[in-house]
Amino acid sequence: MRKRRLQRGHEGWAPPEVFLDYHASGLAPIGMRPVIAVPSSTLAPVKAGERVLMHAVELARTVWGQRLVAAYALGSLAHGGFSVYVSDLDLGLLLTDPLDEGDAKAVDRLLTEVRAGGAPLAERLSVYWGSLGTLAGIASGGRFPPLDLLDLKQFGRLLAGRDVRSQLRSPTLRELVVSGARFALKHLSTPAVTAQLRNPVEFANANTKTLTKLVLYPVRFLFTARTGQIGMNNQAVEYFVTVETGPAADLARKGLEWRFEPLDPRDRRVVAVLESGLLPLYRIFLDDYERRLREYGELDLAQAYGEWRQCLE
Template structure:
């Protein structure tokens, strides 16, 4: 038996990720019974797959590839089964789905990249590989609804007088997203918050306040409340401008 000093300690987030994958596998067995041969494959994506999973702040993203797609009624049934299996884990489940042609459903370009590069197989009857989104595909996607929705939320937080407990998770994500936007804009890839923050720290876009993003990452890693960061909320307005400038002015970060 090796000495205790040589035994690698497994952190709480690694244990949480293992528990999340275990729950996802059990859940997918229930979904297989419901969907039968319609379900071609089920996969963990998101932070449970590409890294940085956090028990408090992470969702459990599960991607389903089906033969012909899912009806709203079928989706509701799948979500209900997740809650029935575990209220705690079921509340974290976020379902991404498509048909075999990747022409229907909820499966944005960045999540397709995540699926192609990082997916953890939960079950697979048939391996379906969609065309890889190009860098320009990713950029067109980011400058659309993802940026607009994040910017709206960021402005709301910037104008708020207090941070409600129910909004802590959303606020922390809002602080972190500029790093993820810039990382994916420059690389066309999906990665963990840790990797995105490391990237923008090494190659900071003009006017982006990287220090605030790094503080938000530390808060996430330790599963702390982000209340101490609320005083910096108006910095989100300049973060919006920094991301908008990157999207509008060119593709290259300072070297």
């Protein structure tokens, strides 16, 4: 067992002590201090996810050979909190500089081959990729958004190659907020999502992955903006319920629970917590981010957030 203290947040909140309890097999850490009782019997799905990652790494070795500098597990298979119901399998690949024109298509082919293999959880594989040059911002290409770059820098778990995380920059808080804001605007402000947020009965019948992401994304984005840290679900919820009260905080707790114990849409209590908490939660998020975006001079994006909020009135 090893013990790691996370850095103090940018706005005075210090994340709790985190104990990383590695499985005997050497897989992903579990055991972060939970807001809810997170099941510890996750070894089988973690192993399944690990096999998918290693299959992808072997294919990457075949495709790129010595151009593959390093491969990393990211996300919940690196820092803990994996859920068999909703978690993605995030893989980071670093290649030598410069990137080739065919690298993007090679990544697409790798994804297609892994998913087509039909292994359990293979359809959840996501690949983030680039080179030291692209991650430093001195070359173009690849796919490594700021939040995922920070995840790699802080928590990336080496699967192959040599560990080069000490050579990576940490994205600025502004980069994290602006990129998160653009992601949220693209994926959470659509007419379809807005209709779900305004209709808790329909929302309760969404699949567990969609539902928990739509509940927890605002919580995670707020955590990152206010602390400068990765928005891991458990820590983000723990922070949120210390600074917010009422229906929004109640919904955040439930959203975390539903990652491990999917809800019953027929349960009237589920609809009630969604009905009372969804819009207040999103208003807290939108008000916070609109203010930050204006302070950063991202006026067009801030205006879009104001219009998004009006759609939820």
